[in-house]
Amino acid sequence: xxxxxxxxxPGVGASQREPKEKPGPLEYLRRWPLRVIVGATLVFLYLPxxxxxxxxxxxxxxxxxxQGFTTDWYVKAFNNESLLQAFVNSLTIAFFCTIISVxxxxxxxxxxxxxxxxxxxxxxxxxALPIVVPEICMGVAMLVFFARVMPWPMGMPWPLNLGAIxxxxxxxxxxxxxxxxxxxxxxFNRELEEAAKDLGASEWRTFWDVLVPHMQPGLIAGALLAFxxxxxxxxxxxxxxxPDTITFPVKVYSMLRFSVTPEVNxxxxxxxVVTVILTAVGLQMQNNNEAKDKKA
Amino acid sequence: MEQTWRQAKAAFAxxxxxxxxxxxxxxxxxxxxxxxxxxxxxxGPVTIDVTGTFANYMRAVEPLYLEIFGKSLVIAGLTTLLCxxxxxxxxxxxxxxxxxxxxxxxxxxxxPFWTNLLIRTFALIAVLRENGYVNAILEWMWNNASGVMxxxxxxxxxxxxxxxxxxxxxxVVIGLVYVHLPFMVLPLYSALDRMDRSxxxxxxxxxxxxxxxxxxxxxxxxxPGIASGVLITFIPALxxxxxxxxxxxxxxxMIANVIERQFKRAxxxxxxxxxxxxxxxxxxxxxxxxxxxxxxxxxxG
Numbered sequence: 049x050x051x052x053x054x055x056x057x058p059g060v061g062a063s064q065r066e067p068k069e070k071p072g073p074l075e076y077l078r079r080w081p082l083r084v085i086v087g088a089t090l091v092f093l094y095l096p097x098x099x100x101x102x103x104x105x106x107x108x109x110x111x112x113x114x115q116g117f118t119t120d121w122y123v124k125a126f127n128n129e130s131l132l133q134a135f136v137n138s139l140t141i142a143f144f145c146t147i148i149s150v151x152x153x154x155x156x157x158x159x160x161x162x163x164x165x166x167x168x169x170x171x172x173x174x175x176a177l178p179i180v181v182p183e184i185c186m187g188v189a190m191l192v193f194f195a196r197v198m199p200w201p202m203g204m205p206w207p208l209n210l211g212a213i214x215x216x217x218x219x220x221x222x223x224x225x226x227x228x229x230x231x232x233x234x235x236f237n238r239e240l241e242e243a244a245k246d247l248g249a250s251e252w253r254t255f256w257d258v259l260v261p262h263m264q265p266g267l268i269a270g271a272l273l274a275f276x277x278x279x280x281x282x283x284x285x286x287x288x289x290x291p292d293t294i295t296f297p298v299k300v301y302s303m304l305r306f307s308v309t310p311e312v313n314x315x316x317x318x319x320x321v322v323t324v325i326l327t328a329v330g331l332q333m334q335n336n337n338e339a340k341d342k343k344a
Numbered sequence: 345m346e347q348t349w350r351q352a353k354a355a356f357a358x359x360x361x362x363x364x365x366x367x368x369x370x371x372x373x374x375x376x377x378x379x380x381x382x383x384x385x386x387x388g389p390v391t392i393d394v395t396g397t398f399a400n401y402m403r404a405v406e407p408l409y410l411e412i413f414g415k416s417l418v419i420a421g422l423t424t425l426l427c428x429x430x431x432x433x434x435x436x437x438x439x440x441x442x443x444x445x446x447x448x449x450x451x452x453x454x455x456p457f458w459t460n461l462l463i464r465t466f467a468l469i470a471v472l473r474e475n476g477y478v479n480a481i482l483e484w485m486w487n488n489a490s491g492v493m494x495x496x497x498x499x500x501x502x503x504x505x506x507x508x509x510x511x512x513x514x515x516v517v518i519g520l521v522y523v524h525l526p527f528m529v530l531p532l533y534s535a536l537d538r539m540d541r542s543x544x545x546x547x548x549x550x551x552x553x554x555x556x557x558x559x560x561x562x563x564x565x566x567x568p569g570i571a572s573g574v575l576i577t578f579i580p581a582l583x584x585x586x587x588x589x590x591x592x593x594x595x596x597x598m599i600a601n602v603i604e605r606q607f608k609r610a611x612x613x614x615x616x617x618x619x620x621x622x623x624x625x626x627x628x629x630x631x632x633x634x635x636x637x638x639x640x641x642x643x644x645g
Binding site (some may be wrong): 075076081082083084089090091093094095096097100101103113151152153155156158159161162163164165171174175176177178180181182183184186187188189190191192193197215216217218219222226251270276279280282283286297300301304312313316318319323326327333 | 346347348349352353354356359360362363364367370371372373374375377378412425430433434436437438439440441449451452453456457458459461463464466467468470477480522525541559561562579580582583585586590600603604607613616617620621623624627631
């Protein structure tokens with residue numbers, strides 16, 4: 049934390065840590081105009097989020113003025129049956145979405161990396177479509193599909209009633225996984241695969257014992273991406289969700305429409321913390337893997 | 345070297361069928377149905393006949409809707425421009441920072457990007473609304489200024505009028521910049537990071553100032569990165585639904601809000617389908633333009 053970047057926040061101490069020598073010609077971060085811009089940008093990005101989190105502990109209902117510390121809003125949020133249900137729904141959907149997206153994404157990546165086949169460019173383009181199509185277009189497509197073409201049976205027991213949303217989430221998440229895994233595959237030495245086969249390993253065995261271990265960091269990064277994409281999605285879920293299949297963002301949205309209370313702050317804070325922890329774990333795992341790669 | 349699929353038909357089938365089938369069944373098929381509906385008409389409360397009519401598209405290019413398309417393009421364009429103006433110096437500073445600082449700054453830029461879009465928009469509402477923090481700070485400054493003026497014997501200022509920062513076009517642009525800034529910074533950063541620094545040093549040695557170097561050396565070299573940053577900011581901004589819905593007023597509706605209304609409230613699916621395909625075509629045009637720019641700059645380079 050003692051690095052230059054952190055002192056760039058205005059007023060935090062840029063003056064008391066004046067560098068002794070003049071900044072080098074390309075050390076832009078040590079020039080004050082850029083420090084001001086970077087600092088102001090970080091303030092712009094973080095101030096709203098930090099105030100949201102801080103004021104989730106505020107006693108006052110009209111949450112502008114700080115009146116005192118309380119955890120009441122968290123208690124309220126945790127006692128809010130439908131909010132809790134929505135949160136569990138979101139996690140369940142994200143869980144299944146992650147598993148299936150990783151499998152499909154990995155297969156797609158291996159297919160595009162390994163084989164030459166007619167229509168490959170078309171398939172490649174098709175795989176990129178869910179990434180570029182505007183969310184709203186995909187949302188209405190899912191609405192129409194599940195309303196008219198393949199109605200999801202009503203009144204299914206939990207978690208089967210979440211099937212439609214999960215399918216929609218997988219459709220937009222697995223191409224992201226495929227992209228990440230394919231980037232990882234680019235560094236694979238194909239001779240290793242041939243060597244394994246020469247030594248008598250079957251196709252399946254080679255895939256499982258040689259290719260999958262190499263893909264692992266990509267798979268982890270892809271899984272993390274799929275999980276957060278699913279947990280965060282609002283628009284597509286908004287169109288796919290039925291009245292009894294509410295997810296956390298959709299629930300927060302309806303609470304917001306109704307009234308802005310610190311309870312929403314509390315619920316939001318919980319989601320922010322969950323996402324940040326997951327991301328930190330994922331990054332840590334990736335760093336470990338990279339360190340291992342370097343050693344090997 | 346890639347293997348031809350004929351050499352390992354069984355393996356190819358096992359690998360290729362699941363993702364391709366999923367893509368067709370749960371992505372392309374729904375889009376195809378919507379496309380079909382865009383050429384159809386409502387023949388009953390819940391029946392839509394695909395009659396091959398272009399009436400929906402004709403309606404979509406009427407001045408009322410054309411204006412909304414135009415407005416969405418302007419708002420998305422303005423958002424992209426602001427992101428570029430803010431993001432470029434930030435990316436430059438990150439790219440030239442020490443490795444450790446670089447990693448921290450990248451993480452700091454990425455972190456809000458992993459936070460839920462809805463929550464970020466909600467956080468912004470709390471900051472911008474009439475009794476929000478921005479207005480609270482302004483009021484405090486106003487009252488202090490007023491007090492100081494009274495002390496030095498001047499006429500004190502009148503009552504503080506809170507600024508209306510929410511429910512207008514400005515709020516939508518602020519909100520879109522807020523959520524899309526990381527989309528711009530990351531591609532810019534990776535372009536600037538890969539750049540050959542000796543060219544910049546040469547320019548500075550030969551007497552060009554920093555601004556001149558940035559403008560005539562760095563910007564052309566980073567052009568592909570700038571183009572891709574512009575694209576991946578512009579596309580989601582153009583199709584944004586949540587930000588104009590929560591931060592905008594009645595006159596700051598963007599195209600996604602109109603599409604939503606056709607599907608959820610007006611129940612005019614064929615027209616909504618036509619609008620959503622027009623939005624998709626606009627997206628594809630933007631991608632094609634970017635590809636052209638990229639190819640041109642590669643040929644030059």
